[in-house]
Amino acid sequence: MRKYLARRAVYAVVTLLGVSLSIFVILRVLPGDPLVAILGVEGHARMTKEDRVRIMADLGLSAPLPVQYARWLRDIGAGELGKSFFRGDTVAELIAHRGPITAEIAVLALIVSWIVGLPVGILSAFKPNSMPDGVARTLSVLFIAIPGFWLGMLIVLALLFWFGWKSPIIIVHVWQDPWQNLQIVMGPGIVLGLAQGAYIARMSRSCLLEVISEDFVRTARAKGLREGLVVMRHALPNALLPVITISGVLLGFVLGGSVAVETAFGVPGLGRSLVTAVIERDIIVVQNLVLLYAVIFVVVNVLVDLSYAWLDPRIRYS
Amino acid sequence: MSDHASDPKPTVDRRTFLKRVGAAGAGAAIAARLPFPGPAAAQDATVRPDPAAKRGGTLRYAVHNAPAHFDVHQSGTVANIGPQSPMYDTLLRRSPKDGQTIIPDLAQRWEISPDNKKYTFHLRKGVKFHDGADFTADDVKATYDRIKNPPKGVVIPRTPLFATVSDIVVVNPHTIEFRMSEPRPKAYMLGAFASGWNIIVRKKTLDDNQGNLRQVMNYPGTGPFRHVSRKDKEIWIMERNPDYWNKGLPLVDKLEIYHFLPFTPELGAAMLSGRVDYARLLDPVTWRKAKEMPGVTAANFNQSVIQAFWTNTQKNKALADPKVRRAIHLAMDRHTLVEVVKDTAPMQVGGFVYPFHEMSTPRAELEKKLGYQRDIKPAVQEARRLMKEAGYAGGLKNLDFVVRDIPTFKLWAVAIQAMLKEHLNIESNLRVVQTSVWFDEAQAGSFDLAISAIVSTLMDPSDIFSAWYGKDGPQNYSRWTNPVFHDLASQIEREVDDAKRRTMVRKAEDILENDPPLIPVAYEQIYDAWYNKVKGQNPSTFFGIYDVVRWDNVWLG
Numbered sequence: 001m002r003k004y005l006a007r008r009a010v011y012a013v014v015t016l017l018g019v020s021l022s023i024f025v026i027l028r029v030l031p032g033d034p035l036v037a038i039l040g041v042e043g044h045a046r047m048t049k050e051d052r053v054r055i056m057a058d059l060g061l062s063a064p065l066p067v068q069y070a071r072w073l074r075d076i077g078a079g080e081l082g083k084s085f086f087r088g089d090t091v092a093e094l095i096a097h098r099g100p101i102t103a104e105i106a107v108l109a110l111i112v113s114w115i116v117g118l119p120v121g122i123l124s125a126f127k128p129n130s131m132p133d134g135v136a137r138t139l140s141v142l143f144i145a146i147p148g149f150w151l152g153m154l155i156v157l158a159l160l161f162w163f164g165w166k167s168p169i170i171i172v173h174v175w176q177d178p179w180q181n182l183q184i185v186m187g188p189g190i191v192l193g194l195a196q197g198a199y200i201a202r203m204s205r206s207c208l209l210e211v212i213s214e215d216f217v218r219t220a221r222a223k224g225l226r227e228g229l230v231v232m233r234h235a236l237p238n239a240l241l242p243v244i245t246i247s248g249v250l251l252g253f254v255l256g257g258s259v260a261v262e263t264a265f266g267v268p269g270l271g272r273s274l275v276t277a278v279i280e281r282d283i284i285v286v287q288n289l290v291l292l293y294a295v296i297f298v299v300v301n302v303l304v305d306l307s308y309a310w311l312d313p314r315i316r317y318s
Numbered sequence: 319m320s321d322h323a324s325d326p327k328p329t330v331d332r333r334t335f336l337k338r339v340g341a342a343g344a345g346a347a348i349a350a351r352l353p354f355p356g357p358a359a360a361q362d363a364t365v366r367p368d369p370a371a372k373r374g375g376t377l378r379y380a381v382h383n384a385p386a387h388f389d390v391h392q393s394g395t396v397a398n399i400g401p402q403s404p405m406y407d408t409l410l411r412r413s414p415k416d417g418q419t420i421i422p423d424l425a426q427r428w429e430i431s432p433d434n435k436k437y438t439f440h441l442r443k444g445v446k447f448h449d450g451a452d453f454t455a456d457d458v459k460a461t462y463d464r465i466k467n468p469p470k471g472v473v474i475p476r477t478p479l480f481a482t483v484s485d486i487v488v489v490n491p492h493t494i495e496f497r498m499s500e501p502r503p504k505a506y507m508l509g510a511f512a513s514g515w516n517i518i519v520r521k522k523t524l525d526d527n528q529g530n531l532r533q534v535m536n537y538p539g540t541g542p543f544r545h546v547s548r549k550d551k552e553i554w555i556m557e558r559n560p561d562y563w564n565k566g567l568p569l570v571d572k573l574e575i576y577h578f579l580p581f582t583p584e585l586g587a588a589m590l591s592g593r594v595d596y597a598r599l600l601d602p603v604t605w606r607k608a609k610e611m612p613g614v615t616a617a618n619f620n621q622s623v624i625q626a627f628w629t630n631t632q633k634n635k636a637l638a639d640p641k642v643r644r645a646i647h648l649a650m651d652r653h654t655l656v657e658v659v660k661d662t663a664p665m666q667v668g669g670f671v672y673p674f675h676e677m678s679t680p681r682a683e684l685e686k687k688l689g690y691q692r693d694i695k696p697a698v699q700e701a702r703r704l705m706k707e708a709g710y711a712g713g714l715k716n717l718d719f720v721v722r723d724i725p726t727f728k729l730w731a732v733a734i735q736a737m738l739k740e741h742l743n744i745e746s747n748l749r750v751v752q753t754s755v756w757f758d759e760a761q762a763g764s765f766d767l768a769i770s771a772i773v774s775t776l777m778d779p780s781d782i783f784s785a786w787y788g789k790d791g792p793q794n795y796s797r798w799t800n801p802v803f804h805d806l807a808s809q810i811e812r813e814v815d816d817a818k819r820r821t822m823v824r825k826a827e828d829i830l831e832n833d834p835p836l837i838p839v840a841y842e843q844i845y846d847a848w849y850n851k852v853k854g855q856n857p858s859t860f861f862g863i864y865d866v867v868r869w870d871n872v873w874l875g
Contacts, residue, residue: 040394045792054471088533
């Protein structure tokens, strides 16, 4: 197990180095001048060549690219994620302040996806080709197809025009006011959760259909067990592995999807910060947030793999 | 300290009396002409609290409050002026009553020498910065020295306004003189001193930070509100400055300034749901909805921005020909272009000078000219004749049309592309790029056609004649030159007689009509809305969003 963990850790480091190098190079190669956002249009127009050289040096952008990359890795190693080009706010503060909101949205989305997806999948699997199955499958396709940001915008507009209501406009953490906090994260969490729930419903349906035709399920029924026990004790645990795998992958989608959905709901989470940083060409913030997302994705995948051994006694890592 | 308590009692002699009557008369004349602003200045009109005003409460104001940096002098965006202005004062200011009349601020009164080459400001006594330090003429000198001659690595867009200021002399701690190498029109100079960008900063603050305040969030001002806290891209909280020199102001105890990008649905939703009391830069759909809401007031006003279309005269031989550029100018159906974006951003038709400026061609007259008429057939006919005369009757092909990635420009680009194709057989390829890329491309001249927006500090024609149309103007992206125009612009800059200046400006407009340095697409307007409990300010007659953002006279009913 330790050997396996060590090997996964090495793979993870290599993957993250690859991600960091890619994002670093892409951000430097893409056209666009951060000084437009920093100085404003008029200031940028009046900037002399000497001013440019000095300001770029102040921002740490005039050093050779390998030096800039090495400095970034060194800062990460030292636990310093650097400062935004703009306003001088530190990226660590940004993550500490906004990260919890995005994390709550992701967790809520995961919970919603399981609460909605699993029962629907079970119902579909045990009543295949019935009307409830047809409705469930249609809704699954619908929620997979509908873009989250569009659904989010519709919800925001409907709440506004029908009830004159909008969620709080600044961050309120769960430890400050849980009710206000829930109002902020509820919308994006549900929208993202419904889309992921649709995947889970489809995956659990197909896995259960496969499992319920197995001999051990037939035996359980032959013993006279109630259908509920057959499902909960025998069929479901054996069908869950692929669902857990897809949940890990979906968490990546939730993080990616939060970029658009947070913007649609006007929630000031990390996703929205990433959008703003891209628009402002704030490359220090962009590269650190992308790397953070990559770290979360890699860690979740390792945890999913480890959970297999816990869920299925036949699986052993050596 | 009251306005007059510590200052020497003003003696009203005959000259002062006549001066004040003249100023008041000019103010009244200008007010009668609103919304066309002029050089009105009223030295005795320091902002006073409304006698009916109630004190206290929290004003929740929504505006773009995420500046790229905190240095107001170096900025050009509402993201700085919007949240930071309430913490600072300027030498002079525009009256919050009409947004135009120039009134005293930290300078209690001023004198202009008969040859217009010396401006003397008498500063208020007893004014304190938020850190408790006394305000003196040294702070004014340090501020204006920096604006006029920015230190290395500091770029201040307002520097050219003070190009003719040769010396800034501290006469005594409360008197300062600006001596000029040559005269400039009074309206131009007073407008520059009253610009909301030119906030007075403490000399020590500048010295301590090597003249660069980009990353200094809370540097002390003398303004009506003091910094309390700030969460990036969320909220900036300020409290009433209890030591404000203008006793009785400000009227509200607390300002909560919420961050919302302009024209966004989030801003509209915050306003319509009552999460904020006052919203600036609303999108037209929300604004129209707000206008119908009971208990809400909505206002629109002019903004110091031109939405323009550039033709690169150096990259493309055809576009160097004034006839071709005039033909493109005439082929634009401006009224349709305004209509195209009516749900995205509020716009109005205009020529080469702000259409609401008193020196520009009046709107009724402008709309009789080719290129501005509602029926564009005569203009298109003339445009085709010009193309034929220039040798391009068959049109032009494969022009690179660079479009700034903002909804209005994307909508316009498609419409303009179709108009040019249909009217002049000019074919172009649209290339939509991010804002930062657009300005890179524009400055490098990597385009044939381009569309975007640019701003000016002052509405005065001389400011835009040098920045937008000047030979080396920083925003002359077409790389246009016209020696006759440049000579005339230089004379206009020096002319101190308003009547003569107006005639010259009209002459300049004629030159620009026939040899366009850029093609004006439209002029922006601003949409604000607020709940009726917010009293004391209505920006309907304001020019732009950069000069009257203090909130000192606003109260909650």
